[in-house]
Amino acid sequence: MNETLKNNTAAAEVDTRETVLEVKDLVVQYVLKEATVEAVNDISFSLKEGEAIGLVGETGAGKTTTALAILNLVPDPPGVIQQGSISVCGNDMLNLDVKELQKIRGKDIAMIFQDPMTSLNPVLVVGEQIAESVRLHEDVTASQAFDRAIEMLELVGIPGARAHDYPHQFSGGMKQRVVIAIALACNPKILIADEPTTALDVTIQAQVLSMMNDLKEKFNTALVMITHDLGVVAKMCDKVAVMYAGRIIESGTLEDVYNTTLHPYTEGLFNSLPRINNKGSELKPIPGMMPDPTRLPKGCAFAERCKYATERCFEERPASRYVNETHTVACLRYDEPDFHIEGVED
Amino acid sequence: MADNIIEVKNLKKYFKTPHGTVHAVDDVSFNIERGKTLGVVGESGCGKSTLGRNIIRLQDPTAGQVIYDGQDITDLSNQQMKRMRHDLQIIFQDPYSSLNPRKTVMEIISEPILFNKLMKGSSKQDVEKRVRELMDTVGLAQRLINSYPHELDGGRRQRIGIARALSLNPKFIVCDEPVSALDVSIQAQVLNLLKDLQKEMGLTYMFITHDLSVVNYFSDDILVMYLGMVVEKAPAEVLFKNPIHPYTKALLSAILVPKVNGNPDHISLRGEVTSPINPPDECRFTRRCDYICDTCKAGTPPLIEIEPNHFVACHCVKPEGITLQRTVGV
Numbered sequence: 001m002n003e004t005l006k007n008n009t010a011a012a013e014v015d016t017r018e019t020v021l022e023v024k025d026l027v028v029q030y031v032l033k034e035a036t037v038e039a040v041n042d043i044s045f046s047l048k049e050g051e052a053i054g055l056v057g058e059t060g061a062g063k064t065t066t067a068l069a070i071l072n073l074v075p076d077p078p079g080v081i082q083q084g085s086i087s088v089c090g091n092d093m094l095n096l097d098v099k100e101l102q103k104i105r106g107k108d109i110a111m112i113f114q115d116p117m118t119s120l121n122p123v124l125v126v127g128e129q130i131a132e133s134v135r136l137h138e139d140v141t142a143s144q145a146f147d148r149a150i151e152m153l154e155l156v157g158i159p160g161a162r163a164h165d166y167p168h169q170f171s172g173g174m175k176q177r178v179v180i181a182i183a184l185a186c187n188p189k190i191l192i193a194d195e196p197t198t199a200l201d202v203t204i205q206a207q208v209l210s211m212m213n214d215l216k217e218k219f220n221t222a223l224v225m226i227t228h229d230l231g232v233v234a235k236m237c238d239k240v241a242v243m244y245a246g247r248i249i250e251s252g253t254l255e256d257v258y259n260t261t262l263h264p265y266t267e268g269l270f271n272s273l274p275r276i277n278n279k280g281s282e283l284k285p286i287p288g289m290m291p292d293p294t295r296l297p298k299g300c301a302f303a304e305r306c307k308y309a310t311e312r313c314f315e316e317r318p319a320s321r322y323v324n325e326t327h328t329v330a331c332l333r334y335d336e337p338d339f340h341i342e343g344v345e346d
Numbered sequence: 347m348a349d350n351i352i353e354v355k356n357l358k359k360y361f362k363t364p365h366g367t368v369h370a371v372d373d374v375s376f377n378i379e380r381g382k383t384l385g386v387v388g389e390s391g392c393g394k395s396t397l398g399r400n401i402i403r404l405q406d407p408t409a410g411q412v413i414y415d416g417q418d419i420t421d422l423s424n425q426q427m428k429r430m431r432h433d434l435q436i437i438f439q440d441p442y443s444s445l446n447p448r449k450t451v452m453e454i455i456s457e458p459i460l461f462n463k464l465m466k467g468s469s470k471q472d473v474e475k476r477v478r479e480l481m482d483t484v485g486l487a488q489r490l491i492n493s494y495p496h497e498l499d500g501g502r503r504q505r506i507g508i509a510r511a512l513s514l515n516p517k518f519i520v521c522d523e524p525v526s527a528l529d530v531s532i533q534a535q536v537l538n539l540l541k542d543l544q545k546e547m548g549l550t551y552m553f554i555t556h557d558l559s560v561v562n563y564f565s566d567d568i569l570v571m572y573l574g575m576v577v578e579k580a581p582a583e584v585l586f587k588n589p590i591h592p593y594t595k596a597l598l599s600a601i602l603v604p605k606v607n608g609n610p611d612h613i614s615l616r617g618e619v620t621s622p623i624n625p626p627d628e629c630r631f632t633r634r635c636d637y638i639c640d641t642c643k644a645g646t647p648p649l650i651e652i653e654p655n656h657f658v659a660c661h662c663v664k665p666e667g668i669t670l671q672r673t674v675g676v
Contacts, residue, residue, distance in 0.1 A: 058529035059500075171618050172390075201389035201556060201619075206600040206612045228529060231602025235609045258606045272534035274563035276586070276601060283563065285534030289499060 026084035054233035057243035127163025173204035252327035357410035385565030441503035
């Protein structure tokens with residue numbers, strides 16, 4: 001701990017930004033009668049103001065559970081946060097009562113959910129839905145709150161006059177903009193976006209992402225971008241954490257993970273994407289599937305699908321190791337000094 | 347003379363609604379060569395799925411012709427179509443809703459065989475043997491033969507959908523977004539499977555998708571649709587190297603490349619897709635287009651061949667010169 005402090009002071013010369021989010025040793029399980037789903041298994045990461053981290057992984061990797069845990073919104077039962085601590089702007093999220101949590105949610109930290117079609121209230125005009133969040137967190141009158149709602153709508157590129165329209169009168173892209181307006185209405189320090197553009201068409205995705213980028217810069221918001229799309233991360237984030245079966249198996253700056261990929265799973269993800277500029281190249285899918293989270297293997301969870309796996313990989317769980325100041329990887333093979341993966345094809 | 351398995355001529359599909367007529371597919375013509383793949387790209391609501399369904403007559407076209415293997419199938423009766431459907435199959439987008447939850451894998455895959463009396467006179471064991479063969483072909487473990495769809499993940503379900511489509515030995519398959527509900531690593535498995543099947547069985551595909559990197563990987567030719575019309579058509583390499591239509595350009599620039607600094611600013615389109623209900627008689631892209639000339643409002647532009655096999659529907663593109671002048675937002 002002391003060492004980290006020292007390191008931080010050393011780094012402070014270049015980076016004076018405040019750490020707004022810190023997740024430490026988080027373990028989340030869904031305890032069911034028949035089995036226990038090990039959704040998130042000991043993950044840690046932190047985020048400074050204005051930074052953007054991409055949590056990447058496939059269905060069931062534990063990305064959304066992580067996001068819910070940060071807000072202390074894991075459905076309980078069956079969800080149980082078994083271990084860990086989460087600090088949002090200095091608040092210990094896991095040890096606050098509901099009243100205090102409600103002050104933080106929406107104010108210091110906000111979330112955008114994947115499906116804009118279902119995250120809006122169909123019987124309230126959108127302006128009211130944006131104003132609600134302002135009213136709850138700030139000492140304003142109803143009409144001031146509504147004025148702010150109109151302002152927010154214009155900020156996300158929707159004419160203010162449409163504040164009196166209902167969600168069904170908007171298209172998918174517009175609804176997602178409304179959701180973003182709600183999330184940003186109280187100028188949060190941290191924004192969690194859970195697959196914000198997955199339900200949108202490509203050209204609309206491009207519009208929404210550039211708008212998010214502009215707003216992020218304008219308000220210096222820290223962003224946790226949850227996605228399965230490596231292209232979205234490349235556009236939006238400066239840090240990446242790749243998740244597999246509830247663990248972060250590789251993390252680092254965008255350059256670390258994309259340019260010097262280390263983990264076999266990350267390599268596999270890149271190689272299963274079709275290349276735009278190289279049509280001839282063959283897709284190399286990762287064989288098999290993610291292990292059942294109720295029965296995670298004793299060793300490395302990826303071993304069964306990994307072409308580099310040795311006997312030891314099936315027996316021992318790899319710990320995360322630093323390969324440089326920012327880049328971590330959890331793979332036993334890196335114990336061998338001259339081990340390297342075949343690499344990502346260009 | 348190209349060996350065309352499918353010829354589509356001036357196909358139209360309109361839907362009547364209380365608010366007016368939806369022009370879902372409006373005057374679309376193209377051919378698909380035997381053994382090749384035609385990729386169809388476009389955003390939600392551009393009519394790509396409707397087009398696929400009309401070609402195999404799951405819906406009846408409002409006007410136009412579909413010719414399969416030299417035979418006009420547009421006006422065949424349901425009875426006659428039933429025979430045709432052996433050759434014309436479809437794989438649906440959503441492997442969750444396209445399988446009957448109350449049937450086992452065995453029942454789902456054997457249903458087309460039994461319904462069409464394909465193995466008339468053979469025993470139950472023979473049918474099961476055929477189902478097992480099909481499961482092998484698509485890489486489904488035989489032990490799953492008595493499982494129900496809910497017990498399986500998306501990738502495996504999609505393999506059931508593929509096995510079901512293959513059970514009648516089709517010649518032509520419409521693949522309607524077959525991988526968009528799947529994770530990337532699984533998506534690559536299914537794409538490779540579809541490619542291998544095409545090679546082995548000489549299948550012809552119409553591959554409908556909104557994912558441009560997938561369509562480039564998968565297709566020989568690509569059709570770009572916007573609001574029910576074809577705006578550009580070209581061999582895949584040509585389209586990606588030299589897109590002409592402003593919409594195609596914007597679509598291609600919106601692809602996010604998974605590389606550091608791989609995404610310079612994209613061409614952003616203003617607004618959203620306009621309504622397909624009673625569209626005005628002008629280029630349908632006009633309202634979002636950055637390149638407007640004085641003829642844009644003069645009717646819908648025809649497809650013009652600007653180089654061999656490369657067709658574009660844009661008033662501002664002339665055969666003699668294909669450079670567009672940016673007129674808006676300069």
